[in-house]
Amino acid sequence: MNYVAHSDRLGRSCDEPGSECQPLGEHLANVAALAESLARLAAPCNVLLHRLAHASGMLHDYGKYTDCFQRMIATGKGRCSNGR
Numbered sequence: 100m101n102y103v104a105h106s107d108r109l110g111r112s113c114d115e116p117g118s119e120c121q122p123l124g125e126h127l128a129n130v131a132a133l134a135e136s137l138a139r140l141a142a143p144c145n146v147l148l149h150r151l152a153h154a155s156g157m158l159h160d161y162g163k164y165t166d167c168f169q170r171m172i173a174t175g176k177g178r179c180s181n182g183r
Contacts, residue, residue: 100169102122102169103163104121104122104163105121107119126160127160128157130159130160131152131153132153132156134155135149135152135156138151
């Protein structure tokens, strides 16, 4: 399964050519890199903080790996809560 973090802003299906859906893995890697970069600026010598910021970025949208969320992204309908 191809997991998606964000749907296309114009409402196109993720399978449609030209769609701007963002793959979840790409999104998590981008957020992790940004978080680590900001941690390095805030505390250049604190390697533990850099690593924690990176890990936090990788985990921040873990719930998007659920079937419920992926259905919601695909259809534009519904809500997900409490692991459903």
